[in-house]
Amino acid sequence: MSIKNTNSELLRFTTAGSVDDGKSTLIGRLLYDSKSIFQDQYEAIEKVSERRGEEEVNLALLTDGLKSEREQGITIDVAYRYFSTPKRKFIIADTPGHIQYTRNMVTGASTANVALILIDARNGVIEQTKRHAIISSLLQIPHLVVCINKMDLVDYSQEQYEKIKDSFENFASKLDVKDVSFIPISALKGDNVVNRSENMSWYEGATLMYYLENVHIASDHNLIDNRFPVQYVVRPYSDEYHDYRGYAGRVAGGTFKVGDNVVTLPSGFGSKIKSIVGPRGEQSDAIPPESVTILLEDDIDISRGDMIVRPNNQPEVTQDLDVMICWFDHMKSLVPRGKYTLRHSTQEARCIVKEIQYKLDIETLSRDRENIEIKVNDIARVMLRSTKPLFLDAYKENRITGSIILVDEATNNTVGVGMVI
Amino acid sequence: MRVINHLDELESESIYILREVAAQFENPVLMFSGGKDSILMVYLAYKAFYPAKIPFPLLHIDTGHNFPETIEYRDSLVEKFGAKLIVGSVQEAIDQGLVSEEVGFNASRNGLQTTALLEALEKGKYDAALGGARRDEEKARAKERFFSHRDEFGQWDPKNQRPELWNLFNGRKNMGEHFRVFPISNWTELDVWQYLAKEEVPLPSLYFAHEREVIERDGTLLADCGFINKRPDEKVFVEKVRCRTIGDVTCTGVWRSDAENVEDIIKEISTTRMTERGGRTDDKRSETSMEDRKKLGYF
The missing domain is CATH 2.40.30.10 (Translation factors)
Incomplete structure (x- = not known):
């Protein structure tokens, strides 16, 4: 890369996953194959892996940066990783996949252009897959790439790939996702990650790296409404x-x-x-x-x-907000009549919770109107009233002017985030 | 349509954060170490508020063990932008008995900087300290937020950080607490160099290859200076070297290099297999030495 070669776009993508689905292996491979892992970093995790008696170098140690994460062997927080190729610079927001970390997944998804969803080819679409897809859809990530991983363990079977693809498409038809692509890969063996697989000649699409380097992201911003x-x-x-x-x-x-x-x-x-x-x-x-x-x-x-x-294209000016809230506070629930500080674009106001309409089940998409106690990691549709008029767009139209955060006035913590309906 | 490249986007993100700090806090300060990252920060701050002056002072925590080139460059930069400079002194903290000097061959004032920094922040009643730390530098820094809350003792609680979504930043705090803010979190070492090259920013001579008297310790080359206690078997020799990071003389390693200009440096770091903090002996003290220091309030 030279000084002149700086005309490359920035792409942010998010991954979510649990211990066994090969997410760390995939990230490790993307970093390794783009030469973004340094020798001293590699030697450091090699030493730790050896000390722990692990057989192979554990690439997950690259992303698990905090002492407690390394002790427990899990990703707790969002970790940011960087790599670049001559075509693009990439920022990975790597998040944990378990339901108790929904808020971390939501955080990683909020600025992503692409969501990378991993499916184990042996297991097909499971609850966690659905959860990731639903969060990606709620947070309006413009592009979804579904990687059907561990193809080496199902004999690179096209039939198995098509079956999983159909089942995901069937489920995704209920979601609001615009652009979905499927890639059969083996992160461990490297098939279709950076290099084309020789074991899957039946697959004619792009490799994951080609996809990430070429997916059209210039229109991900709203270029219409000033x-x-x-x-x-x-x-x-x-x-x-x-x-x-x-x-x-x-x-x-x-x-x-x-x-x-x-x-x-x-x-x-x-x-x-x-x-x-x-x-x-x-x-x-x-x-x-x-x-x-x-x-x-x-x-x-x-x-x-x-x-x-612009005079002829204005946002809605209102004190009444209809929002989908994801609740982040593990101490206190979101309650009717609750008062919070609200931040929207560069505005700050106070608000009161007028009504909780329903709680959304993020594995089935069903709406619960009876049990509406909103605890940490819950997602709910809520009516708020603010102390002054805000200039709102629907989140679907604009992620910047359609998003809010709620701040607890006693603890100063960010306790909820919302997307304007 | 115009394409926004990655450097433009990073620049706009950092400027947004700098302006957010000026808007949300009453008394911010920019921590200036003399290294390329804090130089970048000063340039970005200049752009963010142009044609007004940078609306906060620069704070340099002086260990007293500096490369003379660093101080020279610092003073010229301050003059160029008409900025206000505040110096927090580790020597003063030692003289006041707040901290005591490390002893032994690996003695460094790096750890003592924390006390001098917290002292200076408290004295100036600063409620936000802007820093040029990047997430790609070190694994604990990879978990850092843009707006990082510190309690009244300046401590970082990595397990209980505020979530950051979209471009909404929550800078609310109680009296006596403060924030550390890291506008260039998403830049990599290569991004910084590409940007400095594109903008033709003059840089301290230490970053370019030059002949220097050095000693070798645990595989790292250190500049020979009056502040390092040499072991009897350590010999001084001359090498062509450059700094990849600039910090306190006692813990900043120098690299064998022939890179004499920015273009050479970009070539060098796009092919190197070692991270830039690989030469920092302060990080090598233990596997979690950065996380441990950060929890206590280190930069």
Whole structure:
């Protein structure tokens, strides 16, 4: 890789899995084959594996970074791993797969372009597979790649692969997923991970690495609806920039161009974009996820939490939120009349829980309207009312302007996360 | 349509975090070590608030055992951006009897930095300390959040971290607590060099290959200086070396290298098989030495 070779996109993907499905082996192979494991790292985990009396070098030790995780041999928290090929840079959010870690899976899924779902070819679609797929669908991960792993243990059988593929497709038809691909692999032997498998000539699709390098992600952002949450007002207070007022933020949707007519919320005042300043000076337009500073023609009062949009395309301005909540607090349940601090884009407000409509079973998708005590890792549809109007889009339309977090005012912990319906 | 490449995206993410810190906290500070990661942080902070000045001071925890080049570079950078510099001194902490100097051949002031850092944060009443740590550096740092909560003793509780989703960051805290914030969490060593090259950022001479008097200890080359206690059998010799990380002289290894410019460095690290902290003797003290130090408040 040279200095010039920097024109590669960034792809974030998430994996989830338990001890035995080969997830660590797969990640280890992606890192190893892209030469992202260093010799001293490898030697360090080789030493630990040997001391523990393990026969092979345990690649899971690469991702399990905390003392307690290494002691217990499980991934508890989200671990981030990095590798790159000449085509792309990758960030893996590696999460545990067990139901008691649903909140960690949700965290890893929140920013992912691709969800990598692993199925053991011997076992087919199991509860955990469904859970991962449902979470990927709830969090609206744009692309799903289902890797049917351990093909070497089923004699590379096309019939077995087709059977599992059909059963997953049958189940996924109930979910809101747009783009699903299937790849038969053996992470252990390397079939169809980086190199094409010689054992499965019947498979004509891409290898996993080819898929990750080429899946189209430029349209994963909302490029239609212009949304610019104002994060910070830049005021230099110097003689040279006496009347300078720059609205700094990160584009959450659409394309902002110099000369565009815009409206600011909540005031409703209109103006025109005078200039856009990016990290390398003035630029003619700004798209997601760029951080820029916007200057307007008119001197209007704008502060953090306000939003710059187009006059004919505005988010819903409301104090009533219909959201799907995932609850993260293991001490206290989510209760009706509960009050929390709410964060949405660059806004902060307080809110009260008006009604819990149902609890969602994340293995069957069934709705429970009777037992609605919402405990840690539960997912529920909830009505909230905020102390001030928020500028909301449906999460399906925009992951940035359609998401919220809830903060407990006594402990300051983030206790819940929500997606606007 | 324009394609946003990975460096643009990382840059925008880091600028977003820097602005979030300026918006959510009353009295932030940027921890500056003199290494390339903190240099990158200063450049990103400059871009985030341009044309206004960087709205927080730089804090350097000075062990007193520095490469002279580091201090020279630090002062020129501060002048260039018109930033405010605060120095926290390990020597002062020793003089005040807050900590005592390690003894023996491997004596280093690295561990003592924690006390001086917490002292400086408390004295300045800083509620957020920005740092240039990256998740790819070390396995405990791989678990670090962008916004990392610290209790009133500056301790990190890795098993009870706040979840971070989308681009929503929760900086709420009680009086006396603070946050460590890591805007370049998602950058790798290669990303940092590619970016510094693209932006043509001038760098301290220590990063480029030069002749230096060194000693070899446990497979690592250390720069010979007055602060290292040499064993009787350790010989001083001259090698062409460069630093891959810059820290305290006593624990920063130097590498045999011929890389004389940034392009050479990028070539070198894209083919190397050793991690950049491989030369840090402070990490080698035990398997979990970074996690143990971080829990106590180390950077």
